[in-house]
Amino acid sequence: MKRVSPARLAARGGASFTRGVCGLLLGLALLGSAQAAIDTYEFGSEGERQRFRTLTVELRCPKCQNQNIADSDAPIATDLRREIYRMLEAGQSDEQIVDFLVARYGEFVLYKPPVNARTALLWYGPAGLLAVGFVLLGVIVLRRRRQKSTDSGLSAEEQQRLAALLEHTQQASPAAQTPLDKLDKRDNNVS
């Protein structure tokens, strides 16, 4: 049996323990983020709850910039959730609520920016680049294909010589490499 020193055993036990703790913490953290958005708001209907959910997910928290209002724990996000809830209850439309927030915090709060002249590049840029890529690819492929079918890059004289060479090698035995080499050399001299 391989002997393992107590210290190493302890270290191994320690490692698996640490891993366990890490896993547990990670699990708890995920659980926390999944529940962060749940507020104690009561909605008249399921549709309203859904609208609230969509709005808070699509609006960005001004303070903690990479979170939406639904997930953020910042005080300002809490305020905005309350404000959105209040406006929903008051019967305002989604556009009215979004416009209200944009008027105060700017288009920055929109995770889904509107399509206008300033954001056109953002919306259509990737598709445009992809289209340009496809066009270029098409052009290159077409060009190559045409080149291959119409001309092999050899003049009529050269083709004749190629045919002669092929014939020559077919007739010669496999050992007859030298004449071909000589031919090559002569070829170089000529050109």
Next chain:
Amino acid sequence: MRRLLLLVPLGIFLGLALFLYRGLFLNPAELPSALIDKPFPAFSLSSVRGDRTLSKVDLKGPALVNVWATWCVSCRVEHPLLNKLTKQGVTIYGINYKDDNTAARKWLKEFHDPYQLVIDDAKGSLGLDLGVYGAPETFFIDREGIIRHKFVGVIDEQVWREQLAPVYQGLVDEVQP
């Protein structure tokens, strides 16, 4: 012509590199206010001293409108400079944002009060209309009550000297052409 075409990828690369290099030095936390060149929002709130109700007409520009709170640590850092600016003759109004009134009064007594008027915005309703998302924030209003500039964060000597004093001076000069 063909040679030149070979330079196209290099050109694209350089353009992209320049674009991304610039991005390294941008501050993502800096949001342009949606309220620049818009009138200061209407409000009707009591003063922190509780002696009167304040509204938009009480704010007479050119002035600074400083959003602060006792729970805001950076506001404490900023406070001495505001005191100094008041002594230099700069008009500063305060918005006590989502704060406890007693604590706010105590703060003003202890650290000196640099504000001409302090609006008590305990619920943060005026803050919401101003697009405030933290404290301190400082708005610059002109004589017409139009918001002309917004600064987020602590105003220190350097920021004032290099960025904000010229803005304020510009607003003052507009009044006396």
